[in-house]
Amino acid sequence: MLYRAILLVAIAVVFAGCGGTATAPQSTAVPTSTAMTAKATDTTMRVKPTDTTMMAKPTGTSNAPAPTDTTSSNSPTRTTGAASTSAPSTGALAIGTTGETAGLKVTVTGVRRDEKGLLDASAGMEYVIINVAFENTTKEDQAVSSLLSMSVKDSTGQKYTIALGADNKTSPDGTVPVGGKLQGEAAYEIPKTATGLVFTYDPFIGGSPLDFKLDK
Numbered sequence: 253m254l255y256r257a258i259l260l261v262a263i264a265v266v267f268a269g270c271g272g273t274a275t276a277p278q279s280t281a282v283p284t285s286t287a288m289t290a291k292a293t294d295t296t297m298r299v300k301p302t303d304t305t306m307m308a309k310p311t312g313t314s315n316a317p318a319p320t321d322t323t324s325s326n327s328p329t330r331t332t333g334a335a336s337t338s339a340p341s342t343g344a345l346a347i348g349t350t351g352e353t354a355g356l357k358v359t360v361t362g363v364r365r366d367e368k369g370l371l372d373a374s375a376g377m378e379y380v381i382i383n384v385a386f387e388n389t390t391k392e393d394q395a396v397s398s399l400l401s402m403s404v405k406d407s408t409g410q411k412y413t414i415a416l417g418a419d420n421k422t423s424p425d426g427t428v429p430v431g432g433k434l435q436g437e438a439a440y441e442i443p444k445t446a447t448g449l450v451f452t453y454d455p456f457i458g459g460s461p462l463d464f465k466l467d468k
Contacts, residue, residue, distance in 0.1 A: 344450050344463035354459025355390035356428065360451060361435075363466050371417030373441055379418040380404065380442050380466065382451050385435040388428040396434060398425050400456045404440045404466070407448025415441040 345351050350359040362383045367373045384402075388394045402424075404412045424436030442449065447467070454461035 344465045346465055349464075351453075351462040351464075352389070353453070353462050354394070354455040354457065355388065355392075356394055356396075356455070356459075357387040357389060358453050358462050359385045359387075360464040360466075361385055366419065369417050369419040369439075373417070376443055376445075377441050378444050379415060379439050380449065381418055381420050381437050381439045382464075382466065383435070383437050384424050384451075384453070385433060386424070386428050387433045388430055391430055393430060394428045395457075396424060396426060396428060397456060398423065398436075398438045401454050402438050403452050403454075404442065405450050405452065406442070406446040410446075412440040412442050415439045417441070 345360070347360050347363060350357050352358065360382060364381050364383075366379045366381065367377075369379055373379055382404075386394075386396055398414050402414065406412075418439030418441070420437035420439045422436040424434060424438055426434055428434045438451075449466035451464045451466050452461050453464075
């Protein structure tokens with residue numbers, strides 16, 4: 253009997269020891285949950301670099317075609333304002349020759365120069381007095397105006413208009429009758445040093461201008 257009692261106590265101790273060790277696996281299961289959380293944190297860490305690559309895309313905003321727009325500024329081609337003082341054309345007629353325009357034959361018969369007149373010419377200036385004749389070849393009367401249709405230019409393109417202070421003999425202004433003629437003098441105050449003088453008759457009603465050389 254004593255032996256059986258000892259045996260039962262030993263079996264009880266063995267069972268008690270197995271029960272104590274059975275709780276150990278439950279405590280070791282906890283690290284598995286931390287391992288899983290650690291993996292989750294690892295995956296979140298890996299997602300962050302992908303976010304940075306997406307944020308790096310805005311740095312590709314190097315669309316710089318804008319500077320090419322500045323090369324299209326060809327405005328400097330705006331310096332053509334001095335065209336109004338262009339020199340007279342080279343197709344001018346000589347003194348004593350006749351041109352025809354707007355139904356009128358026009359001839360510069362002579363040129364004279366004088367510093368005196370109804371009013372003396374200014375210092376360094378002189379009157380250039382042009383004798384011009386007109387002949388009407390149309391079937392209608394033709395009007396002539398020295399103020400509106402006649403002028404002189406020099407080699408620089410400077411234009412001179414009628415001078416009223418000169419002592420010109422007769423005026424070329426008036427009406428040229430059908431088949432008739434008109435002759436007179438048109439005077440201009442011009443610097444004595446001016447060269448390349450050209451007299452122009454430009455009819456104020458139709459026709460093309462005629463140029464006559466007045467060189468000394």
